[in-house]
Amino acid sequence: MVFKKLVIPILLILFPMVNIFPDVANKDKPRQGEWDFKLEKVWEIESAGDTVLGRPQGMLVADDGTLYLADEANRIDYIFGPDGDFFGSFAKRGEGPGEVQRHGRFFFVDDKVIIPDMGRIHYFSRKGEYLTTVKKDCEPHAFIDENRLIDAPLSPIFLPDGKGKITLCDLRSGKDTVISEYSAFEGGVARSSEMAMDLIVPLFSPLMTIGYSENRLYWGMSDRYMINVTDLEGRDITSFSVDRKKTRISKRDKWDYFRTDNLPADMLKQIVDSLPDEVTCFHRIEVHDKLIFVFVPEIDLDNKILRTKQIDIFSPEGKYLYKAHLNFGKSRVHLSSPLQNIVITNDFLYAVLQDEENNVLVAKYKISLPTL
Numbered sequence: 001m002v003f004k005k006l007v008i009p010i011l012l013i014l015f016p017m018v019n020i021f022p023d024v025a026n027k028d029k030p031r032q033g034e035w036d037f038k039l040e041k042v043w044e045i046e047s048a049g050d051t052v053l054g055r056p057q058g059m060l061v062a063d064d065g066t067l068y069l070a071d072e073a074n075r076i077d078y079i080f081g082p083d084g085d086f087f088g089s090f091a092k093r094g095e096g097p098g099e100v101q102r103h104g105r106f107f108f109v110d111d112k113v114i115i116p117d118m119g120r121i122h123y124f125s126r127k128g129e130y131l132t133t134v135k136k137d138c139e140p141h142a143f144i145d146e147n148r149l150i151d152a153p154l155s156p157i158f159l160p161d162g163k164g165k166i167t168l169c170d171l172r173s174g175k176d177t178v179i180s181e182y183s184a185f186e187g188g189v190a191r192s193s194e195m196a197m198d199l200i201v202p203l204f205s206p207l208m209t210i211g212y213s214e215n216r217l218y219w220g221m222s223d224r225y226m227i228n229v230t231d232l233e234g235r236d237i238t239s240f241s242v243d244r245k246k247t248r249i250s251k252r253d254k255w256d257y258f259r260t261d262n263l264p265a266d267m268l269k270q271i272v273d274s275l276p277d278e279v280t281c282f283h284r285i286e287v288h289d290k291l292i293f294v295f296v297p298e299i300d301l302d303n304k305i306l307r308t309k310q311i312d313i314f315s316p317e318g319k320y321l322y323k324a325h326l327n328f329g330k331s332r333v334h335l336s337s338p339l340q341n342i343v344i345t346n347d348f349l350y351a352v353l354q355d356e357e358n359n360v361l362v363a364k365y366k367i368s369l370p371t372l
Helices: 002-019 251-258 265-274
Strands: 024-027 040-045 056-061 067-071 076-080 086-090 107-109 112-116 120-124 130-135 140-145 148-151 163-170 176-183 189-192 195-198 208-213 216-221 226-231 236-243 284-288 291-300 305-314 320-325 332-334 342-345 348-355 360-366
Touching: 056 107, 056 342, 056 348, 056 360, 067 360, 107 140, 112 140, 140 208, 163 208, 176 216, 176 226, 189 265, 208 284, 216 284, 251 265, 305 332
Parallel strands: 024 236
Antiparallel strands: 040 360, 056 067, 067 076, 076 086, 107 112, 112 120, 120 130, 140 148, 148 163, 163 176, 189 195, 208 216, 216 226, 226 236, 284 291, 291 305, 305 320, 332 348, 342 348, 348 360
16 A cells, blocks of 8 residues: 555656657757858749749748749749749639639649648649638648648637647548647737737747657747657657757837838737747747758847748757758848748759849759768
């Protein structure tokens, strides 16, 4: 009896520590130093046919090098060939068949281009031909195949008690399987009279961030540099962290960053007061040749630009191997996006950039990637 009484409180103490302490705790010093991608420009484009690029927010590159670009300013998506040739447009903004109300992220699965929308998921062929739409209220982070996706909500508005779930959704059967639960960030919400809004900014808003590769999920809340690796059933594989000092940001800087003529002062104050005074630790997780790439955000307060300039690279076990910097030259900077407009695939990097005259362009680079 004495033995049982001792074991029970010990188990209660140890159990929550599994999610608190990582398997690999890294110092902010990569074991193999800096990595140079050795960017070598292949081509650069500023227009889609006769249309000048507006503000491309999302980007997708298929396995054959075909580029799909979501241009929110021009309210349509474009298709470019592997050599940068303009192929055509698709998925214009609207509510009709083959039209998109609010563009989400791009996905390419089973030879189809998939675009999540408001309560819907649209399917297109490689050539941009509309195929079908499935009704589903979700926030896809990855597709396992065209019928199964990983869902995790970004906005706290519709989350009861601020609790979010990472869920494997089967669109064919309608079955949703919870992989893990987490406490969602409840800031960035403002209300004025009958108007309500939630502002999600990867740099300021702590978000559940998920990467997927070969039946493994790589996930974590972006306000803490700790990433969990699990299988699709939620079983723990490993976890890793980096002991890095966070970048502080003042309330005045936040106020200036979010100030617009369209946002009432009382709502602006609610948003500024509710957002953290620190920049998030990462905003994207990818896997390339089994190495884990963690994209680190940077803010340019003067120009109100959020960009990616640093990528941390880890071994499959979570050891911090390299720190890589993205340098596009003196006259080129990465154009900010809440979605994904930098893509690494097949030894190439594609990026939406802005030149010194504020022209928007898309560039393709040949790069050198690390290997195990």
